[in-house]
Amino acid sequence: MLKFYDQQGRKDLPWQQNKSGYSVWVSEIMLQQTQVKTVIPYYQKFMRHFPTLQSLAEADMDQVLTLWAGLGYYSRARNLHACAKQLWHNFNGQFPQDLKTLMSLKGIGESTAGAILSLAYGKPEAILDGNVKRVLARYFLVDGWYGKTSVMQQLWQLSRQLTPKQCTGEFNQAMMDLGADICNRANPRCLVCPLKNQCRAHLEGKTAEYPHRKPTNKIPTRSADLLLIQRDQQIQLQKRPPSGIWGGLWSLPELETDKNTDFDQIGQFTHTFSHFKLQASVQSPSNKAKTSTKSFLIAENPMLAWHNLNQLHEIALPTPIKLFLQQYFKLTE
Numbered sequence: 001m002l003k004f005y006d007q008q009g010r011k012d013l014p015w016q017q018n019k020s021g022y023s024v025w026v027s028e029i030m031l032q033q034t035q036v037k038t039v040i041p042y043y044q045k046f047m048r049h050f051p052t053l054q055s056l057a058e059a060d061m062d063q064v065l066t067l068w069a070g071l072g073y074y075s076r077a078r079n080l081h082a083c084a085k086q087l088w089h090n091f092n093g094q095f096p097q098d099l100k101t102l103m104s105l106k107g108i109g110e111s112t113a114g115a116i117l118s119l120a121y122g123k124p125e126a127i128l129d130g131n132v133k134r135v136l137a138r139y140f141l142v143d144g145w146y147g148k149t150s151v152m153q154q155l156w157q158l159s160r161q162l163t164p165k166q167c168t169g170e171f172n173q174a175m176m177d178l179g180a181d182i183c184n185r186a187n188p189r190c191l192v193c194p195l196k197n198q199c200r201a202h203l204e205g206k207t208a209e210y211p212h213r214k215p216t217n218k219i220p221t222r223s224a225d226l227l228l229i230q231r232d233q234q235i236q237l238q239k240r241p242p243s244g245i246w247g248g249l250w251s252l253p254e255l256e257t258d259k260n261t262d263f264d265q266i267g268q269f270t271h272t273f274s275h276f277k278l279q280a281s282v283q284s285p286s287n288k289a290k291t292s293t294k295s296f297l298i299a300e301n302p303m304l305a306w307h308n309l310n311q312l313h314e315i316a317l318p319t320p321i322k323l324f325l326q327q328y329f330k331l332t333e
């Protein structure tokens, strides 16, 4: 793996330049459930706004979410911000150098802690991100789905056993790169893989079966009625509660009334979250309602605000809402 790292490992990723605990940490959080090529522009923009831990710790949550909008899994951004504050106020802005303390911080699990310590500080800590899990599951033919504790324990044990005490950062980077570039999920390129002579999945022709997939449970569908109210070139948006789906982001207000004649459907979209499918109907006040009601909602509700249509790119909108509004109002980015 170290030879593979020397010859083919990625060494020019933005977070590998002027490497620090801060750069590795931000990139590792962004890379969770997200591919490198998607992360790069977000990372660069994020670092331009928050070049230091202090600047992130002192930032407004809204600014952080605006830069995160589109990457999804927004609890990552909220935890990142909370963790920056913890580090700044309780640890003099320094990353703790032991696994346990690092893991006690918001949003830092064992693999992220291992990545920060090994990649940024050369400490001999193992990692187990999605790429490493896949490589190990195939190489050793580990049975069972990762969601099971026993399977995760087995994978962690293998990862810890294999991780060398020296050149740990290079080894970890090599495992991640191999998983991303060669041992990918759909089309592993075994013929050019440095592990092909020992890998059981390859030798036994079972790469398609491993890693074992999550047993399929159909996810439920939920429906929501969203309200679009326009006044000249402005629309009303509602700030979502800080936690939960789209926490802290701006969205179209959700209608709590039963469907009635005061609203007409003007559009719809679906969006699949990890645990349910959202079927959204977007509604607008009917002509009758417009003439009978002078103002909607906004008077008393501090979570609602008017936003200019041509400034929507400046606020944190969930991707499906942004796409809907772009299409509906024919807006460009």
Ligand code: SF4
Pocket: 135, 138, 139, 182, 183, 184, 188, 189, 190, 191, 193, 194, 195, 196, 199, 200, 201, 202, 207
């Ligand atoms: S030989 Fe194939 S399945 Fe095994 S680690 Fe390499 S790419 Fe993955």
